[in-house]
Amino acid sequence: MTTTQSLAVRRAIGWLTRLKRTRRRWLVPAAALLGVLAGGGYGLLKAPEYAATSYVIVVPTAKSDPAGAMGLAQAYGRVATDIAVVGDAQVAAGVPAETLRAGVQAVTSPDAPMIAVTARSSRAATAADMADSVARALVQKGAHTEAGTGVKVLQFTRAATPTDPVSPSAPLAALVGGCAGGLLGGLALLVRPPRHGRRDGRARFGSVPGPVAQQEALV
Incomplete structure (x- = not known):
């Protein structure tokens, strides 16, 4: 591989790494925005109760x-x-x-x-x-x-005829949906560990020499 090709590969790897970090950084805001849209749509479409x-x-x-x-x-x-x-x-x-x-x-x-x-x-x-x-x-x-x-x-x-609905309004439903979406996004970041950490862990444990390798090293 030439120097130009090696430099291009390194740049591509660096771009992919930055893309993954950016995606993880925007996971919580995106989940919160999705929750706001879902909650607001539910509050608008659902009939008042x-x-x-x-x-x-x-x-x-x-x-x-x-x-x-x-x-x-x-x-x-x-x-x-x-x-x-x-x-x-x-x-x-x-x-x-x-x-x-x-x-x-x-x-x-x-x-x-x-x-x-x-x-x-x-x-x-x-x-x-x-x-x-x-x-x-x-x-x-x-x-x-x-x-x-x-x-x-x-x-x-006797029961009085209600004047205000008891179901949540569209702004309140959007607020609840945004909070729930942000919470789920944060939990997704906590539950899913970074991949490079798992690869480092496998490499670290895989590099430990076995008994046969230790004996050959002593000889």
């Missing part, structure tokens, strides 16, 4: 005590999204029972016999109707079993 909450309270009668009302409130909260309840609520809500089961969540309080029935929908009025319909269905179930349970199930407050 609204949430409405209706509250149901379990009141003890003369045949029961407050402790019994607490336990029954927990039980009613567990069955709030069962087919027996949402089946009665689907007509008033104007949506199928499957939509109610997927979009309604019931949460009980640990220190009060109260159930929060929260519904989510892409329409604010529909979310309020779904929450109120499930709450009224619970009240009806409680009325049917009042003689055996000794408690009354009442709707404490």
